[in-house]
Amino acid sequence: MRKTGILIFCLTCIVLGYFTFTLYKKAFTSERDLPAASDGQEVKYRLVLITQELETPFWDKAGIAAREQARKNGASLEVWGSYGKNQEEFLKKLEIAIQSKVDGIIVQGLDTKEFKDLAKIKAAFYGIPIITVANDVPKSESLRKTYVGSDQYLAGQLIAEQLLDDMGHEGKVILMGDKHKEYYQQQRLDGIHEVLKDYPNIQTVYAETTDVREEIIAATQNMLNQNPDTDSFVAIKANIAGAMIHEIGRRSLVEPYYIYSFDDGPDSISLLTQGKLDGIIEQSPEKMGSLSAELILKWLKDEEVPLKSDGYLTDIRILKALEKK
Amino acid sequence: MNKIHKKIWTLTTVILLIMAAIWITLTYYNQKTQNQYNDILQRYLRMNEVTRTSQQMIADLNNYFITPIPENLDKLNTSKEKMIKVRSEVSYLRNSENDFALTNYMNLIDSLVETTDRSLLFFKEKETEDSAKEFSEATRISMYISEMTLTLVDSELNTYERFYRGIIEQSEEIKKLGIWLMLMITCLLMFLTYGFSLSITKPVQKLTKAANDLSRGRFHLPIKVDSNDEIAFLAQTFDRMRVNINNLISEIQHKAQLEHELQESKLLLKESQLLNLQSQINPHFLFNTLNTLSKKAYLEGSLETSDLLVSVAGLLRYNLKRLDRPVTLGEEVMVLQQYMDIQKARFTDRLHLKMSIDETCLNVDIPGLTLQPIIENAVNYAVEPREDGGKIWFRIQDGNDCVIIEVEDDGPGIEELKIKQILQGQFIQKDGNSTGIGFTNVVRRLRLFYGSDDVMSIESSAAGTKVVMKIPKDRRGAA
Structure with a gap:
């Protein structure tokens, strides 16, 4: 009886001891370190990449490449920006970047007065170099150090040539662009006109709209009403393409129309794979990101001064729907 | 010796130590957590303070622009200093995750201060428009700071x-740990307390049992307590007491026995006196008659008869006198010789008595009438029934610390059973021809007299009987 009692007691003690010990270990050795305080070494250069279209495939690629490049060179780079071409937010970010006294700003150019004021006056006041990327703003207006991106003029030419290939040498082309004709759009338009002017049988109609979806639809309807015999559409600004095609699709089949656009819109690639776009201009966002980061660092380190004011052009090529399919 | 006091102290100390250990651990842990909480809160509070201070600064700046008096300027300067101080505090918040953002944050604060300064400068130089522009910028920066x-x-x-x-x-x-810990400690303490209380109560129980035994008169059970505290000491003392009581009791018993023996001896003496008295009426008369007869025989010239009669008379006198006090062996031997003279006259040639006596031994004390009944016995059994008579040897020898008296005859011997009865002191049926004071009486009196059982031995065979008495030279025991 006594022996059983002692045995039971010992067992209880062992079990309790075991649980207590494991809990003790769990409770007092759980790793809950605060994140390491800054490793001390100040990153030499703080760069910011600011875009108007965060989280689009195009800008994601560019951002990742730029960040990678900066990391390789021992600088830190953050991607800021606005969503869906929100200019107000975009400009605010730019101003914050300037007021935060970052070492360099890589920015998607915006051809507005506010942007130019910020770039020209504020950034210059704080001595912060600005490189435009993907979309350029002329140096004289923005005091940018350089431009890294596609040759938009060439892009326009490529589109026009592709159009000629597909459609033949006669027809009616509707060119849809932003009301606020930004510099890069103008360049694209110039490129298209440059090619098409040699073909008198091709008639071009230029239509203007805004970013608002309803207006794009209205503009498209208007165009289709006024030009029922149209053969082709070119969305000068990639963002327009989605709403435009949607509206065309409501009227008739999309396939008979030759529709072209660029790859820097949020839905460009998906429209192409669906076969709704016949071709897009594919740019090199990775190259743009890495090259811009590299150039701004070189400039900061005085390795390459001055930068080419004409800009550093990256590769473009036409991507046809068939290829994608 | 481990005292109960010490035991209690040890138990209490152990409990106290366990409690203290747990308390310290928990307190330490709590303190640690508290510190962490404080750190975290501090971080948030600092950030919040930046926002508040920046807004305060803008408000002060605005106030100053509206009413440009020195007090407002002082206020503005105070909040500006505070802003700078807060900025330096913010730098402690830096970690690997927010490095970039924090630098921006701090630079924004710098910008705010600078812009404020510029605005102030323009204001002082009356360039109102520029000042307003800078002010609006400062406001914007303050907003950015809030957002950030x-x-x-x-x-x-x-x-x-x-x-x-x-x-x-x-x-x-x-x-959870607390619950488990409590369970474990409860279990442990219960066990400790159980063992501890047992270590006290078990010896007490044993002691109680022993006391019970003693009170019931069982004094032979030893009291043993296996503990190492005062109880064991108590038990030892108790045991010693038990042994002492035991000894006392046995002593009392011994004394009572002695008393009993004394009583018995007195009774025996009474008996022998009574027996003696029975034959006293005739002996006195006989004694006088015998003396007269002796004188008559002497006068008639019969010398031998006269002597014989004197012997009988002497014997008779001795018998009458020396019953209740010790005599010397010498006196006994003398009486014995008188008795044997009579017997010789009776049996003439049939009785051969051979005596060898060590004269040095004759001063030993001996109860009266001890030898005569034995010799008488020998005569009665070894000589009287046989026509050609018998031999009797009587020897007194020195046996170092005792005197050895031997009475030997060549009679037919005594039965084994009878010897046993005699030596055990049982009364046996008397034959008619005994003097009355029997063999058994002698044995018992000798034993009482010397306080020893080993006083007489009887060897008997068909060729004779030998009675050996060992009389100690130094008499001891009760009279």
Whole structure:
């Protein structure tokens, strides 16, 4: 009886001891370190990449490449920006970047007065170099150090040539662009006109709209009403393409129309794979990101001064729907 | 010796130590957690302070522009200094996750201060438009700071989420640990207390049992307590008491026995006296008659008869006188010789008595009438029934610390059973021709007289009987 009692007691003690010990270990050795305080070494250069279209495939690629490049060179780079071409937010970010006294700003150019004021006056006041990327703003207006991106003029030419290939040498082309004709759009338009002017049988109609979806639809309807015999559409600004095609699709089949656009819109690639776009201009966002980061660092380190004011052009090529399919 | 006092102290100390250890651990842990909480709160509070101070600064600047008096300027300067101080404090919040943002944050604060300064400068130089522009910029920056604070707090939450959850989990674990710990300690303490109380109560129980035994008169059970405290000491003392009582009791018993023996001896004496008295009426008369007869025989010239009659008379006198006090062996031997003279006259040639006596031994004390009944016995059994008579040897020898008296005859011997009865002191049926004071009486009186059982031995065979008495030279025991 006594022996059983002692045995039971010992067992209880062992079990309790075991649980207590494991809990003790769990409770007092759980790793809950605060994140390491800054490793001390100040990153030499703080760069910011600011875009108007965060989280689009195009800008994601560019951002990742730029960040990678900066990391390789021992600088830190953050991607800021606005969503869906929100200019107000975009400009605010730019101003914050300037007021935060970052070492360099890589920015998607915006051809507005506010942007130019910020770039020209504020950034210059704080001595912060600005490189435009993907979309350029002329140096004289923005005091940018350089431009890294596609040759938009060439892009326009490529589109026009592709159009000629597909459609033949006669027809009616509707060119849809932003009301606020930004510099890069103008360049694209110039490129298209440059090619098409040699073909008198091709008639071009230029239509203007805004970013608002309803207006794009209205503009498209208007165009289709006024030009029922149209053969082709070119969305000068990639963002327009989605709403435009949607509206065309409501009227008739999309396939008979030759529709072209660029790859820097949020839905460009998906429209192409669906076969709704016949071709897009594919740019090199990775190259743009890495090259811009590299150039701004070189400039900061005085390795390459001055930068080419004409800009550093990256590769473009036409991507046809068939290829994608 | 381990005192109960010490035991209690030890137990209490152990409990106290366990409690203290747990308390210290928990307190230490709590303190640690508290510090962590404080750190976290401090972080948030600092960030919030930046926002508040920047807004305060803008408000002060605005106030100054509206009413440009020195007090407002002082206020503005105070908040500006505070802003700078807060900025330096913010730098402590830096960690690997928010490095970039924090630098921006601090630079924004710098910009705010600078812009404010510029605005102030323009204001002083009456360039109102520029001043207003800078002011609006400062306002914007202040807004940015607020936003950035929120962003930082947000990222802070993200960064520390795992950590916060860890703290919550840990406090859960601690709660559980507390329960387990309490269970374990309860169990342990119960065991300790059980053992401890047992170590006190068990000896007490044993002691109680022993006391019970003693009170019931069982004095032979030893009291043994296997403990190492005062109880054991108590038990030892108790045991000693028990032994002492035991000894006392046995002593009393011994004394009572002695008393009993004394009583018995007195009774025996009474008996022999009574027996003697029975034959006293005739002996006195006989004694006088015998003396007359002796004188008559002497006068008639019969010398031998006269002597014989004197012997008988002497014997008779001795018998009458020396019953209740010790005599010397010498006196006994003399009486014996008178008795034997008579017997010789009776049996003439049939009785051959051979005596060898060590004269040095004759001063030994001996109860009266001890030898005569034995010789008489020998005569009665070894000589009287036989026509050609018998031999009797009587010897007194010195046996170092005792005197050895031997009475030997060549009679037909005594039965084994009878010898046993005699030596055990049982009364046996008397034959008619005995003098009355029997063999058994002698044995018992000798034993009582010397206080020893080993006084007489009887060897008997068909060729004779030998009675050996060992009389100690130094008499001891009761009279």
